[in-house]
Amino acid sequence: MKDTELTERPLPLIHTEIWNEDPEPGNRYAARAAYCRGYDVFGEMVGNARWVEMLFLLFRPELPAPAALDLLEALAVALANPGPRDPSVHAAMCGGIAGSNAAASLIAALSVGAGRYHGARDVHDAMRLWTRCGMDLAAWKACLAPVPQETADTWPQAEHPPGFEPHAAVTPGATLTLLERLEAIARIAALPRLGWLLEQREALEQATGMGLDMSGVAAAALADLGFEPSEGEMLYLLLRLPGAAAHALEQQRKDYTQFPFYAVELEDDPAEKKESV
Known part of the structure; x- marks a missing residue:
């Protein structure tokens, strides 16, 4: 032909x-x-x-008010680098130090950062709580109680309420500062959820015995902006990738002996067996 x-x-x-x-x-x-x-x-x-305008249009059919765009941009700055202690960034760093290609390092970050511990699925679940509970404190307290998982799911059973940090009884300083900064922007745009979360933070901490996590603040902001839980989950994955990429590249330029994490002690180390023979 x-x-x-x-x-x-x-x-x-x-x-x-x-x-x-x-x-x-x-x-x-x-x-x-x-x-x-x-x-x-x-x-x-x-x-x-602005880049944030293009980002918003890809997910939603119309642009919001300027203050709402400012809110999304501020959230993007906060999420851009979760830091090397975050499991998703740590995974990307492992890829970098091992000489993996760029795609492999980012896929590692996406895979580890997708779940229910500091991950995108945690944001999804927290956004579903906003849909179910709105700004009703009694409803939140009822929904935050642990409930056995009755149906099969792709994800393992959640080990803590979505949007909360299971290893902290109060909200960490950086997370609280982020909540306060985002709430100030949301107030200009007349978006109510972040303000309610700031007001009820201590009551929610007492109800769960846990402080808020960054994922919980992000979920409130994304819900305020009108995103669906599936959209918020995707955005959370996307917005945290720059830090993972940068840390992977940094490790790629170094020798493995300079990897900035403590050594792993194996219970059954083949090297020790070889030396004792």
Whole structure:
């Protein structure tokens, strides 16, 4: 079959509410212009729009008020680097020090950071609580009580209430500061959940015996912004990747003897057996 016959054959349409492309007159496989929710990406947005505006449009059909965009941007700054003690970043660092390629290190971070301990599924579950309980303290106290998992799930049984830190009786300072900063922005946008969470923080700590986790603050912010739990879960995974990438690259440039974590002591170390023979 000739190339000209291929180019004249009608192409099947790709249906999406997010993106639209105008083809080049002489090359229908190349885009002359691209539109995100109707906005001309290369003709209008590039050089004028904030990255957070593009991010919001990819997930939601319309842009919110400027203060709401400020809230998402502030949250993105807070989540950009969870730090080397975070399990997801630690996983990426292991990939870097071992010489893994970039994709492998990021996949390690995504995999470890996806679950119910400081992870994206914890955000998802906490956002579902906002849907069920709203701003009703009694409802929150009832929902935060441990309940056996009755149906099969991809994820293991949750070991603590979503959005809370099981190893701290009170909210850590950095988490509390983040909550206060985000609440101040949310107040401008008339978004109520972060303010309610700040007011009821001590009552929730007493009910659970645990302090708030960053995931709980992020869940409140994302719920305030109108995201669905599945969207919040995806955003949480995405927004924490820059730190994982940077730490993986840092370790990639170092010798494994400089890895900044304590040595692991094996109960049955083959090296010790070899020396004793």
